[in-house]
Each structure stands twice: as C-alpha cells, then as structure tokens.
Amino acid sequence: MSSNASSSPLHVLVIVASTRPGRLGPAIADWFVQAALPAATAGGVTLDIADLADIGLPLLDEPEHPSSGIYAHEHTRAWSRRVAAADAFVVVTPEYNYGMPAALKNAFDFLYHEWAWKPVAFVSYGNTSAGTRSVQMAKQVVTTLKMMPIGATVALRIADSIHDGQVLQSAGLDEGARRMLLELTRVASAMRSLRTEPDSEVTGITGPVDGLRLTVAQPDDLAELLVLQRCCWVQEALANDTLDLPPLRETLDELRESMSTWQLWCVRRHGRLVAAVRARANEGAWLIGRLMVAPDQAGNGIGSWLLSYVEQQAPQKTARYELFTGHRSTRNIKLYERAGYTLNHGEGTPAGTVHLTKQRQPAASVR
Template structure:
C-alpha cells in the first residue's frame, strides 16, 4: 500500500506588495530566518511566493474561480502552488487604509485552493503598523473559507526596521516561532478538511462490484454533458469490469471501508494510457482527482515518454482538470465524441 498524499507540511509565505522600494521581501526573509529551526523541528517546508515574481496580471480568467476552469498557465501555476500549501502567511503593507490591490487580485484568482487552510498575517507600516490593511485582508481570507488563527505580527517601520531590514530581536524572533508553531498545529487539525489522508491500493477481482457502481455514478454527468448514454462506463457488466482488471493496472482509494476513487493505466509502447479516473460525487472538489492522476503518472514504467487519456468532447470540467495538470488536447485517433490529452513524462 502507498500513501496517496504527502504527510509533510508546507507553509506558503505570500509577499503582497509589488511596488518599487517595498519592504515586503525583507520582512518575509526575516520571518523565514527567525523560524528556520522551528520549521525543521516541526517538519515544515517554507515556500516564499513573491507576487512581484509570480506576476499575475489583473484577473483575466473568463470562468468563475469556483469552477476550477483556468485558461492561462499563470493561473494554473498559482493554483498548483497554493493547493500544495497546508497553511498561509501573508506579508502585507497598508496602502490608504487597505491591503495592496495585488493581494486582493491574488486572492480572487482562486477559490477551492484556499479553503479550510489556516492563515497568519504579518503587517507592516507606519502609524498603524499595517493593522488596517491586515483587517481588510482577513475579511477576504475568511470569505474564501480560510481560518485566521490570530496572533498576527505587526511591525512599525520606525521601531522594527532599519535601513530596509527588520531589526532582529529575541522578542520578535520568539513571536515568529510561536506563530509558526500555532499555525502548524491548526493545520494538523484542519488537514482532514482540505487534504484527505487516504491510502491507495491495487484493485482486486472482489472490487469489481463496487467499481461498477462507482463508474456508473461518476459517468452520469458525462452522459448529460455529452448528450449520450452510449458510454462504456455506463453499459459495462460486472464481468467486463472484472475482466478489465486483468489487462489494466487499477488502483482504488477507500474511506471508512467505502470505495471513493479509482484510476487505471496500462502501457502501449512508449505511452502510458490512463483511464477511468473517478471520484465519488460526494468527494469531489477535495483534490482527490488531481492526486489520483498524479499517482497514476508516477507509476509509469521506465521507457515511457508520455501519458495519454481520453474524455468527452463536451466534458469541459474534465478537460480543465487535465489541462491544469499539464496535458494538451489532441483530436487525432480519438474515439467518436471524445478528445485526447497527452503530457510528456
């Protein structure tokens, strides 16, 4: 058996301001330095995302973020980075009693990737030490279903920074360490809400009845989207599902003894064919589909150069999921009513 999800913890530190002469990178660097030992002790990996380097244009996605349908690679890259995080630290200044527009823009690009994760704010500024900007940002974070844990850190430029760098004191370092410790503890508690820690196991013949039920549940949406009931997943018998287990390597994911996800793959020359990626309807939007896909890719044997899969020509959500994972559409050799997607491995 293999763990489907990485149990290490990742904290994403987001530097909000992008203006010339900004202090955000220095504040973020101080936080990382001050918490290095604590992060090692807690098994935490800290990633700094400077929005000046991330380079998100003003929101340019035609679909609502809640759909998860992203047209642009800059959005997909931002999605992957936030989705990988277990907790967030937002380093933000205050402009005219508000957070920088760049932070609001970064928030607005995504939806599910933020949900149920704990967050902490580090504000900096002059008279208010950035408190009003943080207050505005906290409201947006809450609306995105993040949990603001409190214990935020506020730095007054006149008192806590000198020559563009944070004045390193034991008092500030202790606050940073305590903040990261608390953030990590809350992430451990919330983890089941945003990242199910499930095991993936090879399917056996006895799984055929449940696989049949699961694929029929999952392919109803496909039938509606593509206006056809003539889909193998809907018309196969239990014996046909069991026979497929002999020709495809198939994996299952269970939760509380219930089959909630599956994927299969087989080799064809230098191609790794992936199929029947399915997640129980009540488990969707949890990231399970993305992780099953990633797991299937990781099982490709030596010598394989690309992964391919097929989905309905009108299955926009599926196509968006695969394109976010790095797949490109193709139509040659695709079955009638379907499109193919491929990705170099």
C-alpha cells in the same frame, strides 16, 4: 479519497503582498523565514516565499469563474500549483489607505478551491497602525475563501522595528515569529482532515447502483487514482496490442501536475475508488479524458452515468464535446456512440487512436 489525513510534512507558503518599488516586504519575509526556521526545521515544516512582484499576475483576466477551476492562462495555472501545494500561508502585507494592497486582493481572487480549508497568518507592517487595518480587511476576504485566520500575528511599526530597510534584531520579535508559526502549523495539521472530505461532493445525483459518491478529486486521491488508471488501461493495452499508452506511463507527479490544467472527478462506492474522469476547455470544446471504471464494476452503467455528468460541467459557451480512445477499443467506442458521439476522421488524430465528437445541444429557452 483517502479517509486518513496525509502524514506528509507541512508546506507553508509565505506570500509577499506588496509589489511597489522600494517595498519592505521581501526583507520582512526573509526575516520571518530566518526567525521561524528553527521551529520549522524541528517540526519538519518547509517554508517557501512567493513574491507577488516576481509572480506578476495581471489584473484578473480569466474568462471562467475561479470556482470552476478552468484556467485559460499559464500564469494562473502556475499560481494555482503554488497555492494548491501549500498547507498553510503567511501573508506579509503593508497597509495602503486603510486596506490591503490591490495585488494581494487580486492574487486571492484568481483562485478559489486552492485556498479552502487552510489556515493563514499575517505579518503586517506600517506606521501608526503597524499594518493591522490591512490585516482586518484581508481577514474578511480569506474567510470567504474558506480559509482560517489564526489568532497569532506579528505587527511591525516601521519606526520601531525597521532600520535601513531591514528588521532590527530583536529576541522578542523572533520569538513572536516562532510562536506564530507553531500555532499556524498546529492548525494546519488539524485542518488536513477537512480537505479529505471536500465540500465539493455532488449532491442530488442518483447513481445507477447504490453507494456511489461523486466528488472533485483532491491531492490525497491521486495515488489511488493512479492505481485504478493502470488497472483499467491494462485492458486497453490488450485490446490495442500496445503498452505505449500515456495512462500506463503517467507518474504520480505528472498526475498531480495535471490538476492545474484539468478538472478531475472521482467516484467511490462504499469508500472504494471505482471510477474517475477528467475534462478541460479546449478552443470552444469540452475535452473529456481518462474516463475509467474499475473492471469488476463495468457493466453497471457507471461509465455512461459519469460521462453524462461530466458533459453537464462544460462551460456555458462550449460548442461540442470531444474525446479520444484506442482505435481497437470497440467497447469504449460503442459506449460513446450510444451517448451520441460520432467518429471524426479528420487529420491530427494521434496514431492508434480515434477521435469522437458530439455537438452540444443549446439550452431550451424559457418564455
């Protein structure tokens, strides 16, 4: 993982919380973006509107806990990609019966890690309270997701600020929107460093050599991970007499996209990325892929140690582990066989590869 916070431009996701017919949310979100655009442009900040009515999330329907990052449905993976790509959020929300819309709570609940260590600001609207009680409820939820609500807010009383479904022109309101965005992006810049040292570091795991640190992969890891992957698969290309290997063709954008469907782990030794692996649930199996160890670190037991760890991360209902490797990758095959895997000679294995499986042992009962 990079030790330096990313210097790329900040990306702010503006979330329209209301999904009901006749809602004011889209018009208020459009007003906010236009009012804040001069400040955003000057600061190199991108603004993107995510309308929950268009996104169309059903009531939370994922079988695994959101903190697992294992998503069965494409609508969840798509939402995960939108949220993970953001550095900060602006939530445009009305107040329903002293609280936030159910659609907003549901959108929060679908994900977990994607929200963490990012600031959030609120544009609320309503009648007597201008939607502020909705914001108070939402703040309790976002702090539990490790988000940071900033102090600056914009609260619109419909009778005073809305006419014919549009926000009235007001230099004061526009200035409030700009100031809120400036505070949000200032906090977002400061919080980037928190996301380079995630709370997902694995503790209590003793590695086979000194100085190992195992973490869930983060976006800032990916460029370095891609370099490691290509170094490792050069050996695979030589062993299998082909350069036509997916790990050698994968681009940084494709690797980034994979984070929405795979769980990725990185291993660093004294700060240097030396190993990685990914896994995902697949029809009752735990599919393990791209297990790699830097060539100069091979033979130290890191691969076996990492394989054992990733097996332990499988969902409770997993019946077996599965993985693929090159049909001439004898060193890999021997490693997997020592770990209890057997070659599966069934149909459907991609050309040039072998399929290995291992039955998961049931947990011992406690009496």
